[in-house]
Amino acid sequence: MARDSETAVLEVENLSVELGIGGRWVRALNNVSLSIRAGExxxxxxxxxxxxxLTALAVAGLLPDNARVVGGSIRLKGEAVLGRSEAELNRLRGRALAIIFQNPTTYLNPLLTVGAQIAEVFEVSPELLASEGGGRLGKRERRERGWRLVVEHLRLVHIADPERVARQYPFELSGGMQQRVIIAMALIRRPSLVIADEITTALDVTVQAQILSLLAELRASIGMTLLLITHDMGIVAQLADRVAVMYSGSVVEASDVASLFAEARHPYARALLEAVPKIDGNETLLRAIPGGIPAITNPPPGCRFHPRCPRAFGPCAHSVPAAVALGDRHTVACHLYRDGPA
Ligand SMILES: Nc1ncnc2c1ncn2[C@@H]1O[C@H](COP(=O)(O)OP(=O)(O)O)[C@@H](O)[C@H]1O
Ligand SMILES: [Mg+2]
Structure with missing residues (x-):
């Protein structure tokens, strides 16, 4: 089997991040490891x-000002993300990464037509307008080619009548249409990795389903590599090949989706699968297990899940469980498995 480092688009290894809160440093991410291969x-x-x-922001080199990385590494297409200058990060992001967030309105300029703001990527990445043979085009040809690419990408995300929509302003579009525009804008740069952070959470259920099936289709048609962030296991089941379950700053279990749904090992992952998500939010996601995620400013010692864990025993209250490999690309961080697959 090929090693991940040879094939991975994204490799996060033991990433730890602290946040400055109330005059002290608080651990927000603890030894987070993830890997995504091309097309996954x-x-x-x-x-x-x-x-x-926070994990997504770290990958994009966009952590908030009060954050500091205290350990680990991040590689995008083999290139280190941490420790780069802002200029280098911009270059790396421009070539490798697109990140899409929850609320499209925030990321669209109300004063520019949809077409004009998608076309802004050509200023950052002028090579997208080069001729088929890579040569330089004249001004008019560049404008025409730019317009063609914009319309093509609006069509790719199933916007009907893309020529007309390209001339419209964001406020003339519904939330679902705006999110499609954002996706078109992300894809036009042909990023190696697309990060989608709760991108359907603000949309109503019908539109959410449409955007999810669009993402599924784009994965098949253009081979999009995706880091899909969600609180909804149903979305994971529909769209993902692999899954990493996070709890209070740690990945507690990672595996392929089918294995996790068939037989989750970590008690938290099991509880998530048993939970019935509420339509209007995720605060009571875990019906199966009462309580909530601990405040990062005052986490419990040992395994951060132990106060809620139905299977907690001796070591859980004082020792942080390390990730154990259970099989090919299947890991679990839980004392129940510290002697291997139980
Ligand atoms: N800039 C920040 N300053 C202080 N706390 C933050 C900041 N960003 C995130 N947090 C806290 O870090 C934790 C993880 O946040 P986040 O990564 O946004 O969670 P998620 O995306 O899983 O909902 C939360 O407790 C959140 O309140
Ligand atoms: Mg979030």
Whole structure:
């Protein structure tokens, strides 16, 4: 089998991040490891506050000002993300990564037509407008080619009448249409990795289903490699090949989706699968297990899940479980498995 380092688009290894909160450093991510190979979709799932967005921001080199990386590494297409200058990061992001967030309105400029703002990527990545043979085109040809690419990508995300929509302003579009525009804008750069962070959470259920089937189709048609962040196991089941379950800043179990759904090992992953998500949010995601995710400013010692865990025993209250390999690309961080597959 090929080693991940040869084939991975994204490799996060033992990433630990602290946040400055109330004058002290608080651990927000603890030894997070993830890998995504070309063409794969990895679902990163967990309750609100478990560290999913921070992980995505770290990958994109966009951590908030009060964050510091205290350990680990991140490689995008083999290139280190950590320790780079802002200019180098911009270059790496431009070539390798697109990140899409929950609320499309925030990321669209209300003063520019849809077509004009998609076309802004050509200023950052002028090579997208080069002729088929790679040569330089004249101004008019570049404008025409740019317009053609914009319309093509609006069509790719199933916007009907793309020529008309390209001339419209964001406020003229529904939330679902705006999210499609954002996806078109992300794809036009042909990123090696697309990070989608709760991108359907703000949409109503019908539109959510449409965007999810669009993502599934794009995975098949353009071979999109995806880090799909969600609190919804149903979305993971529908779209992802692999899944990493996060709890309070740690990946507690990672495996292929089929294995996790057939036989989750970590008690938290099991509970997530038994939970019935509420339509309007994720706060009571875990009906099976009462309580909530601990505040990162005051986490319990040992395994952060132990106060809620139905199977907690001796070591759980004082020792942090390390990830154990159970099989090919299947890991679990739980004392129940510290002697291997139980
Ligand atoms: N800039 C920040 N300052 C202080 N706390 C933060 C900051 N960003 C995130 N957090 C906290 O870090 C934890 C993880 O946040 P986040 O990654 O956004 O969770 P998720 O995306 O899984 O809901 C949460 O407790 C959140 O409140
Ligand atoms: Mg989030």
């Amino acid at each position: 979709a990895l679902g990163l799932v967990g309750e609100s506050g478990s560290g999913k967005s």
